[in-house]
Amino acid sequence: MIEILSCSEMAEADRRAPAEGVAGEMLMEAAGRAVAEAALARWPQARRVLVLAGPGNNGGDGYVAARRLAESGRTVAVAALAPVEALRGDAAVMAARWSGPTLPIGEAGPVDFDLVVDALFGAGLARPLAGVAAHAIGRAADSGLPVLAVDVPSGLNGDTGAAAGAVLPATLTVTFVRLKPGHLLYPGRALCGEVVLADIGMPGSVVAGVGARTFLNRPALWRTAFPEPNPQGHKYDRGHVLVWSGPEFATGAARLAALGAARGGAGAVTLAGPAAALRVHAAHVSAIMLRPAARPDDLHAILAGRRFAIAIVGPGAGDGVEAATDAALAGAAACVLDADVFTAFADRPNALRDRIAERPARPVVVTPHEGEFGRLFGQGGPAGSKLDRAREAARRLGATVVLKGPDTVVASPDGRAAIADNAPPWLATAGAGDTLAGFCAGLLAQGMPAFEAATAAVWLHGEAAREVGPGLIADDLPGALPAVLRRFQSTVAEGGDSQP
Ligand SMILES: NC(=O)C1=CN([C@@H]2O[C@H](COP(=O)(O)OP(=O)(O)OC[C@H]3O[C@@H](n4cnc5c(N)ncnc54)[C@H](O)[C@@H]3O)[C@@H](O)[C@H]2O)[C@@H](O)CC1
Ligand SMILES: Nc1ncnc2c1ncn2[C@@H]1O[C@H](COP(=O)(O)OP(=O)(O)O)[C@@H](O)[C@H]1O
Ligand SMILES: [K+]
Secondary structure, eight states, rough: OOEEEEEEHHHHHHHHHGGOOOOOHHHHHHHHHHHHHHHHHOOOOOEEEEEEEEEHHHHHHHHHHHHHHTTTTTTEEESSSSSGGGGOOOHHHHHHHHOOOOEEEOOOSSTTTTTEEEEEETTTTTTTOHHHHHHHHHHHHHOOOOOEESSSSSTOOOOTOOOOOOOOOOOOEESSSOOOOOHSSTTTTHHOOOOEEEOOOHHHHHHHHHTTOOOOHHHHGGGGGSOOOOOTTOOGGEEEEEEEEOOOOHHHHHHHHHHHHTTTOOOOEEEEEOOOHHHHTTTOOOOEEEEEEESSHHHHHHTTSSSSEEEETTTTTTGGGGHHHHHOHOOSSEEEEEEEHHHTTTTTTHHHHHHHHHTTTTEEEOOHHHHHHHHHTTTTOOSHHHHHHHHHHHHTTEEEEEEEEEOOOOOOOSSSSOOOOOOOOOGTTTTTTHHHHHHHHHHHEEEEEEEEHHEEEEEEHHHHHHHHTTTTTTTHHHHHHHHHHHHHHHHHHOOOSSSO
């Protein structure tokens, strides 16, 4: 279940379901039942439940949950935002099946309850919450009671993970069919609390028919493209990664990228840069080769001598970064551009785009964090959610974009995008991004396509950080990769996934 559906894609699936023999009423019954079951499982001691019911289908789910909870012996009251007569379609049907107490929302406070079920607004939120609805969620939030959100916390935009107005933070969110971007993108991810994805009987064929282009970043997304070493191969079959190293006193970043590339599976890795910098590298590395390049332009000759090389430029690149980028784009089979590249091309994304466009068949992966993304694009840069911005950036640059953070988005120029949810907070440490650039290059070197290499690298990076645990420094990440790869390979052998 790796597709992520936008609110409109989910509505499209709803519209298509009846043609496949699944009526809306069946879906709503199943959704409300899933909410009630989750409430009973998570809060078995809660005797009195207040259900906040909105004017649309989210409210309809709430009426079903109210009935199911009452049937299981709970004392339930519905606080309705709209009079029952105003409801339409399936929601009206479900409200009619509810025979327990219903109060106008302004008259029902969360006093004397143990749990609030938030079924005010879901995927149909059309504007910021105001008036009586905003007042009601304010009271629910202030009550300190646990909140179970139906589909998404009311007030949260399910597509963007942002809230334009008031929002009711949830302890637990029960959503249906597939995750939405807002469950994964911050601040939405935090506002959802724990997320339970319930199967409500939506046929897989209906979901497939919607043609989603956004995915959860899990091995299922890229496993079939993951490189398998040829038993009879030699090291150069697994590619050669060339890392441009800046000056003597800033070698760490390039070295982390080089180690990342080697652990990521490249057959050979070379650090190229000024001799003084290479002397520093020499004191630290053994498996990594060193190649003097007094000036970035020397990279042209080094790359010309290689049939297949992946270049990393940016980590600790220093002054010559633009020339090094030019040489890499001109001579490497694929490039990973990071860090200083975004400073060199600050406010000139079109200059970078034009250079990338000169060799359209050679994949380029760019790996900015939010600050670098803003620096590169400047005023007039891509707008909208993190997902929208990464997608638009990939389209504009003609490159695979890895927009890093706790909810890293990878976007391909072909429109596909993936959101990661496995990075622990201690991954936010100096040098972690350099290692990620290396992991990505190591996979590109083995022939993995750019979107798959970038998504796999991001996932492995998050897993490596979990493997190390709190206290992690970036130096730990390359060495943590073998354990992660071993686990990944054994789940592949079993045909499974290390995470669902
Ligand atoms: N396939 C699915 O995923 C299913 C979805 N279902 C539910 O259907 C929900 C979507 O239903 P709807 O499309 O009816 O949308 P909602 O129930 O989220 O809200 C739509 C209603 O709220 C009004 N509204 C929107 N923003 C408002 C605001 N700020 N202030 C006041 N009124 C506002 C709209 O005019 C409309 O009447 C999902 O979130 C989910 O809970 C379930 O019934 C089961 C099936
Ligand atoms: N709050 C967070 N939780 C999890 N991962 C994070 C968080 N913030 C940043 N990261 C990850 O940490 C890494 C930091 O990279 P970056 O900012 O480029 O650092 P550096 O340039 O020092 O290498 C990225 O992979 C990013 O996705
Ligand atoms: K809700």
